Amino acid sequence: MPTLTVTDTSSGKSKADALVVLAVQEDGRAKVAPATALDRATQEHLDASLQALDATGAADEIVRLPGVPGIQGVVVISGSGLAASPQADDAEVVRKAAGAATRSLVGKVGSVAFAFPAETAELVVATGEGALFGAYEYDAYRSKKSAKPITKVSVLSPLAKDKAVRAGVKRAGVVATQRAWAQDLVNMPPLDLYPESFAEQVKEHLAGGKVKVKVQDEKALAKAGAGGLVGVGRGSARPPRLVTLTYRPAKAGQHLAFVGKGITFDSGGLCIKPAESMVSMKDDMAGAAAVAAAVAAIAELGLPVAVTAYLCLAENLTGADAQRPGDVVTMPNGKTVEVINTDAEGRLVMADGLCFASREQPDLIVDVATLTGAAVLSLGSRTAAALGNDDTTREEVVAAATTAGEDFWPMPLLQHLRSGMKSLVADIKHTGPRMGGMIVAALFLQDFVGDDKDGNQLPWVHLDIAAPAYSADETYGYVGKGATGFAVRTLVQLAEGRA
Structure with missing residues (x-):
């Protein structure tokens, strides 16, 4: 840098x-x-x-x-x-x-x-x-x-x-450095970046700093009831990991939870993708990279806000024990899910992360994921979608993104689309109607956001960054080809606002 x-x-x-x-x-x-x-x-x-x-x-x-x-x-x-x-x-x-x-x-x-x-x-x-x-x-x-x-x-x-200039320059250097780390992770070939090595990269990058790193392997995940991560990871010889990052400054007035999708390569599983659609699928862990980099920046800046982050890491391949359409998995909150399309794996691993995040009773949960092609079709290549269970909180996140310079568009959670996820054999199917697919995916995730002490669902915002996380062909402004580090700045700005 x-x-x-x-x-x-x-x-x-x-x-x-x-x-x-x-x-x-x-x-x-x-x-x-x-x-x-x-x-x-x-x-x-x-x-x-x-x-x-x-x-x-x-x-x-x-x-x-x-x-x-x-x-x-x-x-x-x-x-x-x-x-x-x-x-x-x-x-x-x-x-x-x-x-x-x-x-x-x-x-x-x-x-x-x-x-x-x-x-x-x-x-x-x-x-x-x-x-x-x-x-x-x-x-x-x-x-x-x-x-x-x-x-x-x-x-x-x-x-x-000028004092404001000097402070701003220092902040700019920190954010740019961590954003570049997120870009490096996404640009790294999937042969070298897989769940275990991703976890090691995070441990090495954050060593000696203010962030504690905990890594759970496939055995620990099975014991914890993480049906999403375990199920998606079954098709790969390189098993899943859950990396938990904890930043707890002494005078924190707020507690934020971030959940990042970390599919280090997505073949589509048994519902395999066309060959041309796999070319950039190393970028399916961009949400986890953004979350890790944002936590690193927040800690380096010393912001007085507590953050717990969950990197949900798995490789979605077609091995001998790969998850099948029709399988039923049990999630950490006890809910059972019927798997319909193994290429909709991201929401399964994210559901695990949301369950774990909810147990901490944070003031706000934000998840970041390259989740749906529907988001790309809806908003084009440069804009991400923001959905949530509270309009005010969603607008807070969008406002933070605008200040940071990242483009998010607020989308509604249309509850009538949820009926398409009824299952004959489980509590819920993990897919629903094709039309409105971006919203359907968010509605599925909402089922795994827990309640606060008063029985009300915790504030939650879902960021679908499928479009702007990776630029395969287009270049503009400071965005070149490849990984963009999208959402890092938004999360840091959000934390600053809450702090």
Whole structure:
């Protein structure tokens, strides 16, 4: 992860390999957004160059200009799509513009300076965050590593000594580092990342910190009645694990529980997927990766909120003892489930996690899962769904996501769809009507959220991140191809709000 600093150096004195400025749109043409670090002559030169190139200033437009008078390195002009200089509430636009710039520079330069409008702490921090996000690259399995990884990012701003800026920069570094860890986990080939090795990765990453790690193997899970994890894991020679993370600061005023789906590879089981649908199925543990990374960030930031997290890890394969359609499994809360489609395995392991989380009586349970293709069909490739048993709590999570810069859309829990999960032989089937499949899956999960001391169901929000957790083809802003680390920032922001 690059180092992030803020300095009041001017663009002309910067020794970075690349200088990035922001472009806005004025009458359909690109124009450089004024910044304190840019002198008038440099800005006029850049504006003239943009006009000569017919640049538009649209989001994700990148223009490179070598040999700009008075600037040591190459100048990169990153489009924002804004009609005028950004304001505080344009933070995510700024993040994406900064990230698009560093993403275009990965492997080309070692240091990058940003002369963005940076007269408020929000804009300074957003610039730095986006730059760090865009600088991510995964080359662990390449025989030839990147010749020039980005190691230094600096934001040129007169607010270099501002307390809010310094605190924001520190936070940005922590969140970006943990988000990158989540990306690494998801990008890792499933040959090397499986339930046991995932658990070991988490133990190693969190060793010596404030988070306690407990790992339950297949024998312990069977004894605990975890029918979902045990059943899904039966088809693999690499058995399931449940990893419990516990962060308990002394002055915690709230207790949050996170549950993450961790299917390290999903073949569909006996209801096997088409070959082309399996290509990216190493990403089916993105929810567990996001949860683990968020807990790591929350603990490193020292937030005064208690968190218990459950990583539900299994590999869904077609071995000799694989779970069959028609099997009945018993969950930790005693409820029996008839298995209908073995490719709907995620909700089974998540049900176990929700049962265990409920026993702790937290103030809020949030589960994160790449759960349904229906969520992708409903909301497209960049937006996740948020469903829950309480509208106010669901909106709280969506608001946290908006502040963090992640796109969630609130969806209703339509109770009439639940009738399609009636079983002839068990308490419930784990699938229902195909139409409304995203909501059906959430309704199934709701059955495993426990009650509080007064007999009311615990507050619970379900985040279906199937679409934005992994970008197979599309790139935009700070999002490159592969794992995105989606939901890490939302969970951290939620914890900060509760704290």
